Amino acid sequence: MANSVSLIHPQAIIEDGAVIGKNVKIGPWTYVAANVVIGDDCEISSHVVINGPTTLGKGNRIFQFASIGEDCQDLKYAGELTELVIGDNNTFRENCTIHRGTVQDNSLTQIGSNNLFMAYTHVAHDCMVGSNCILANGASIAGHVHVGDHAIIGGMTGVHQFCHIGAHSFIGANSLILKDIPPYVMASGQPAKPFGLNSEGLKRRGFDKELVLEIKRAYKAVYRQGLTVDEAMQKISEAGSDAAELTLFTDFIKNSSRGIIR
Numbered sequence: 001m002a003n004s005v006s007l008i009h010p011q012a013i014i015e016d017g018a019v020i021g022k023n024v025k026i027g028p029w030t031y032v033a034a035n036v037v038i039g040d041d042c043e044i045s046s047h048v049v050i051n052g053p054t055t056l057g058k059g060n061r062i063f064q065f066a067s068i069g070e071d072c073q074d075l076k077y078a079g080e081l082t083e084l085v086i087g088d089n090n091t092f093r094e095n096c097t098i099h100r101g102t103v104q105d106n107s108l109t110q111i112g113s114n115n116l117f118m119a120y121t122h123v124a125h126d127c128m129v130g131s132n133c134i135l136a137n138g139a140s141i142a143g144h145v146h147v148g149d150h151a152i153i154g155g156m157t158g159v160h161q162f163c164h165i166g167a168h169s170f171i172g173a174n175s176l177i178l179k180d181i182p183p184y185v186m187a188s189g190q191p192a193k194p195f196g197l198n199s200e201g202l203k204r205r206g207f208d209k210e211l212v213l214e215i216k217r218a219y220k221a222v223y224r225q226g227l228t229v230d231e232a233m234q235k236i237s238e239a240g241s242d243a244a245e246l247t248l249f250t251d252f253i254k255n256s257s258r259g260i261i262r
Contacts, residue, residue, distance in 0.1 A: 009028040012026045012028060015031075018038070027044060029047050033050060033051045033054075035053040036055075039056055039058040039059070039088070040058045041059045045063050052069045053069070055085050057089075063119075066094065066096040069084040073124070082108065084098060086110075088114070090116075091116050092117045093116075096117050096119070098123045102126055109127050112131030121138065133149065136154050144161050145164070147165045148168070150168045151166070153171045156174045157177065163177050166183030166184065166248075168202060169181045177192050182249055183252055197212075214239075214246055
């Protein structure tokens, strides 16, 4: 049921059973399904469809013609009960499409908080997107993709299913991602290749100079010294750093199932 404190346009369609928080604004010709929960302070423009089961946290903004929580496009999907869970303070611009999960994975698509999804972006079934990420106009991530915190995916970039995009990475526009991109790495191309460390992004986020130097040394071991991945991991280990930020980099590479870009 709609909360009486919220501002819901009379031409919006809110199915019985939908749960609407306080101070929620919903524009005309928007449809909210019965199995949807919308947290406080959300703003939903006109002509939006929110299907479910879908849960939105607080302070999310959804612009016109977005489709949130719809059935996925996987041909194996047969109407099973799956879910979309979205955190707080995300922005979904015009014509975003965000799909629920499948039973072939964890029946869940999940998005963190403080993300910006620009116009025409697509998040497919079973994706896991962290927080403070940006998907620029037309970027699309296929099923089962994982995106780490603070990652930026350039406009019109496509990410192959099951790829993992590391935290603080930066992907240039019009790229094709076929393998995993480790944390902190800048990548671009079709298929994408590494183009250095996202040093400027790390500085902006408060990484101190010594830590950035450690990460740079690790990057050079993986990408600049002609070593195999195993040899690079051994060299980084021998350096003896116990910084959690460096462990994030090495653990990502060790656990990569698709292999990393090289």
